[in-house]
Amino acid sequence: MPGPLAGLRVLDLSRVLAGPWCTQILADFGAEVIKVEKPGEGDDTRGWGPPFITNPDGSKGDAAYFLSTNRGKWSVEIDMASAEGQKLIRDLAAKSDIVMENFKVGGLKKYGLDYESLKAVNPRLIYCSLTGFGQTGPYAQRAGYDFMIQGMGGIMSVTGQPDGMPGAEPMKIGVAFADIFTGLYCTIGIQAALFHRERTGEGQHIDVALLDSQVGVLANQALNYLVGGKAPTRLGNAHPNIVPYQTFATKDGHIIMAVANDRQFKEYVGILGLPHLAEDERFKLNRGRVINRAELIPLLVEPMKTRTTAEWVQAFESAAIPCGPINAIDQVFANEQVLARGLQIGLTRDDGVQVPGVANPIVFSGTPIQYDKAPPRLGDGTEKVLREELGLDADEIARLRKAGVIG
The missing domain is CATH 3.30.1540.10 (formyl-coa transferase, domain 3)
Known part of the structure; x- marks a missing residue:
């Protein structure tokens, strides 16, 4: 049974975590995701280890970090800094439904890959820009990273032992909390834009920021302040509104x-x-x-x-x-409920390497998620995508590779 987003194509220009988290979900839901990576290097997180998987020749492969957020995608190595590489990406955008990017504000304009440029070749395009601070405001040009956003966005001020207790200090959450939630907000926004396009035929630009998302999920703590007028403080593992x-x-x-x-x-x-x-x-x-x-x-x-x-x-x-x-994380994956829900999955890469993973927590009754593709080897889809989607022949692909435009 095809997934609920089957038939949609996503051009993923993002890297690290928040953007790829979004596009992995879209891939889980059945969309075709084409991940554009720098030739010979790829996404930074391929090297963010240990641990690493082992390649067939015994060498170190991709880091677990990369594997956690790139399931279900094709990797295409294209040099975005080259004019020919930019044209290839524009040609792919013309045939895509969604573009996901997390460059600095205005960073893609010099390549002709910003929203206005791609809208000109594909008016139905849904283009999601993910940045640290959004497309507007005094901080728009700043780079943003999860840890600093957790601090700036308030969550660290309510996480950790209270003052006067052993180990008291503001504490970040043990996973990239702001990145993950921002990726989820991107997914939600993209799906809403798809519904709008279904009714009107119009694409649009979506502006999602790490700081906005972090503030948005302060939830009851934000309202505790806005209603009560007093900034919440750290309570360790206690709850501000429920006791015990x-x-x-x-x-x-x-x-x-x-x-x-x-x-x-x-x-x-x-x-x-x-x-x-x-x-x-x-x-x-x-x-x-x-x-x-x-x-x-x-x-x-x-x-x-x-x-x-x-x-x-x-x-x-x-x-x-x-x-x-x-529970420690090893106990989590041994838990009978986690086992019964099938939350640990296994995938086989095209070179035979076994890659573990964590299932998408959404369970559809009519369009169950199929885990058909492991996180990609760098460039595993370059020839396939250029041949099948752009109609390039073997000679042209060889020429582009020799010129360093593709990997």
């Missing part, structure tokens, strides 16, 4: 308790052997528990240490109180 919603030490480790309503709190303290806390006016309602957090939490800490994590999970789950262990 945090980690607790157990007899053999830690457990996450997510006691999200008053019924659950009553059941929770009953199992803990502290039923009177549910009748205490300070703690009876969640709003009181938030206000009186400093008084309540110390009353729970020692009782939580009396059983193992597994024993608490069994006891709380039987009472429908949300809780869970803190």
Whole structure:
């Protein structure tokens, strides 16, 4: 069964993470994705290791980082700095539905590959520009990277141990949080633009920024400030609006308790052997528990240490109180639920190399995702794409390769 975006062609001029994350999702959904890479070098993340996969000849191959975000694409080596390379890319854009790029503002104009230039050859084109700070504003010309955007965009100010605790300092999230969310916003925007084009026949330019996306996903923390007028602070693993919603030490480790309503709190303290806390006016309602957090939490800490994590999970789950262990990543992929959902996948590259991967978390009933192509070898689609999409013959491809226009 073809994917929901089958028949669409994406010209991917992006590299590193946020843009490729978007185009990998589009590939998962059935779109044909042509990834343009610099001859002989390719995407920077091919070298961002270790770890690396092993090539058939025993040499180091691509880094795991690259593999995480480029499934389902064809790699085409084209020198964008050459006039002939620019023409090849324009010719591909004329035959594409979507262009994804993450160059600095105006960076592609000198190559004739900016939106206005490509719109002239393909008015139906949906062109998504992903930058650090957007196409407008005083920071538009600045480069943006995930780590600095996490800091500038506020998420680090609410992540980490609170002041006065051991290890207290602003803390970044353990994956590229701003990049991933920006890639998701690009995907959402592109799909909305496709629907608009379906109704009107018109393409458009989409402007997505790392900083905008990071601010956009501050969610309740942003509204806590905008409504309450007080900037939220770091709470470690505690929640600013729900109590108790945090980690607790157990007899053999830690457990996450997510006691999200008053019924659950009553059941929770009953199992803990502290039923009177549910009748205490300070703690009876969640709003009181938030206000009186400093008084309540110390009353729970020692009782939580009396059983193992597994024993608490069994006891709380039987009472429908949300809780869970803190798994290392190897434990995640050994988890029975993760296994049952098929979240680890395996793909075989055209040279026989086995490449693991993580499944797309979206499950379609009518158009299930097919994982047919491993992340590409550098240039694995150069000849195929130029021959099939642009009609170039073997002699012309050989000439372009000899001239260094293609790899």
